[in-house]
Amino acid sequence: MSRAVRYHRFGGPEVLELQEIPEPHPAPDEVRVRITAAGLNPMDWQIAAQPDMAARFGITLPAGFGSDFAGVVDEVGAEAVGFATGDRVYGGAIGRSVADFVLVRTPTTTLFPTPEGIGDEVAATLPVAGLTASAALAATGLRAGDTVLVGGAAGGVGIFAVQLAVRAGARVLGTASEGTFGFLRGLGAEPVAYGPGLADRVRAVAPEGITAATDLFGRETAETALELGVAPERISVVADGPAPPPGVRKVGAFDAASGALERIADAVRSGDITVPIAATFPVERIRDAVTTQAGRHVHGKIVIAL
Structure with a gap:
């Protein structure tokens, strides 16, 4: 079994639940990422609270939570391309990032190698x-x-x-x-x-x-x-x-223009851009993390540790 934050009705942080679900494994053209950190964005709790916004992203109940993540590729499908077991990666998976694992179909434009010198907490804040x-x-x-x-x-x-x-x-x-x-x-x-x-x-x-x-x-x-x-x-x-x-x-x-995220990551790696982490919460405190972020008074990013 593995863990994932999910919700079965739309609403505020109180609808979010950390649940045990069957451990996912990749299809032939997919890779599996073991997530270590997930960065939160306003769109995450807005999707969970607003059915019309969820519909715009093709999300229906019951649903997962979060968009940005970083971690390590730990399983690779027989036909998957571009990544190997052990690769550090970051990317986006709308409605699926706050979980132990995420599956990504390849080839993909939503998963990127994490540059050396950037930790997973910071990498998980970059995409959205x-x-x-x-x-x-x-x-x-x-x-x-x-x-x-x-x-x-x-x-x-x-x-x-x-x-x-x-x-x-x-x-x-x-x-x-x-x-x-x-x-x-x-x-x-x-x-x-x-x-x-x-x-x-x-x-x-x-x-x-x-x-x-x-x-x-x-x-x-x-x-x-x-x-x-x-x-x-x-x-x-x-x-x-x-x-x-x-x-x-x-x-x-x-x-955003093609290549924008890679350019931002390079600027972070070189120190030209800094990423202030306002707070890091364990996944068990997902409701507290979302409440903090939704208050709109944090200085920087909120990260979930898995």
């Missing part, structure tokens, strides 16, 4: 957040010399968006609570408190104006950018929120 950040910035047409406003800059996607924008040569203003200001400065952003009056605070920090914006939480940042005169085509919002203002592009991880 890294790709979403890359797509969100690309949708704004970000370029060197821009002044970009990043909404939700201290969150799991925000930490990647801030650092990617800084690496691209942009000046980065990041919205956050005052308690995260020091944290954001350490990533290269100039923090601005979110909430009523955001436009005035942005004007005070950047009187010459902003040229692009990406909203990683809600719509306040996108609406503020429009108020400040940013063209709608230079503003993006993430796909798991409400509808964006007219002309503003809505993006998600699937919109």
Whole structure:
């Protein structure tokens, strides 16, 4: 037998259960990954809570939980290609990552070799957040010399968006609570408190104006950018929120350019991008982990250890 987090009805963290299930084995064209770490994302608990969002990803009850993982290939089907037993890997499997094992069909674009120098906890945080950040910035047409406003800059996607924008040569203003200001400065952003009056605070920090914006939480940042005169085509919002203002592009991880994740992993390996781990929870405390992440006050990523 093996373990997997599953839920039989939609709802909050209380619906998540760590269950024993039959140990899976790969089909001829699959590999099995023994998962050691799973990174959580807002989309994970949103899928578990919202039937319409689950349907968009083809998930029906009963369902597994989580999207991002890292671990080691421990079984290889006779016809599987690209991986061998013992390979360290990371990747994505929507609705299946918080489990002892995941099966991945090959050839695949969702499983990658883990670069030397990157631990499994960090590797497990990269796919959804890294790709979403890359797509969100690309949708704004970000370029060197821009002044970009990043909404939700201290969150799991925000930490990647801030650092990617800084690496691209942009000046980065990041919205956050005052308690995260020091944290954001350490990533290269100039923090601005979110909430009523955001436009005035942005004007005070950047009187010459902003040229692009990406909203990683809600719509306040996108609406503020429009108020400040940013063209709608230079503003993006993430796909798991409400509808964006007219002309503003809505993006998600699937919109990232080919090779984006490998480039992010290389930047992490070289030290050009850091990945703050806000907390690591054992899988037995999955409900506590999701409650913590859903509170939207963590600085960085939440990881489940298996």
